[in-house]
Amino acid sequence: MTNRNKELPLEEREELLRALKTRFEKNMNRHIDLEWAKVQVKLEANTEKLWSLNEMERTGGEPDVFGYDRKTDEFVFYDCSAESPIGRRNVCYDREALESRKKHKPENNAIDMAADMGIEILTEEQYRELQKLGNFDTKTSSWVKTPANIRKLKGAIFCDRRYDTVFVYHNGAESYYAARGFRGSLRV
Template identity: 50%
Template sequence: MDESHQQLNAAQTSAQLALLHRRFETTQTHFPDVAWQDIALALQQQTTALWSLAQMEASDGEPSVFAYDADKGLLWFGDAAAESPKVRRSLCYDEAALHARKQHPPQGSAMEQAAAMGVSLMNSEQYQVLQQLWPCDLKTSSWLATPDAIRRLGGALFGNRRYDTVFVYHNGADSYYAARGFRCVLSLKIDLISY
């Protein structure tokens, strides 16, 4: 997609930043070394990242900061919605699985939709970190980024939370369910200048 289309106007930018700020305030105790001013500045400088977060928001992901890597200077946003985003469900894992499915194919794939939003699927390690902050997928499940070795054999990973435990399972990549969507992640390069 042309990057000129991956921009928010001034009103959209202000609204998205305000929403992200409110969410960050509820979890800032987990990231004591990071100030909102630094996040806002980075998002204003990396406008395609802000556009991607708006796409996550528009598809009911409720993106929020869930991890920070001080050594790499990366802040991670992830879908913090309580259940797998409803408008991202009933999708198979990727395009190869979609084309391989001969009967009753779904409308699309998780990987294709994530790419169109400018984000990646959350991997199993990130999913575990997210679940420590916000227990989620208690009724649904979410496709997760799958290692190539598993995908080459036709499988794909998904996760959920049951019995107060986070599970990561496998399924055929061409399967799809009304209660399974996908969770996204987006990394943001950030310079800490407020301290």
């Protein structure tokens, strides 16, 4: 369902902006001292980024402004859904893992899905930053960017929150589960 020119029709763009504004205003603890008007100006000037945010929204990520990078003059969005985005679960880690499966292949993989959406998969550090703002993935888990040395050995890492603690685990990169997806970030 990828849109080749990555531009939303006007009506969808307006609907997305309304949803993002409502979420922004309901969750001010995620972006203290930021103003929606400035975020909206950036979004309206970056239609391809709006398309990516719509993909995050469409797949259940509930993207919200997580912060502002003064050095690059960019707003940073993270998936803020309570659980791993439902439209991005049942995926293995990357294409190599997907191709290595002989039977029962999942339909997709986290790394390719993120690239197709124009977003980055969260790193372990970003995941831990997100968890400081709430309790995320208390029933699910999310793949996170795996260090090359682990991936070279055919592994991948994922995180979740249990017992009021963020845990990092490992699995074979070809593994996939109904309750594991991935969270992404986008800079605008």
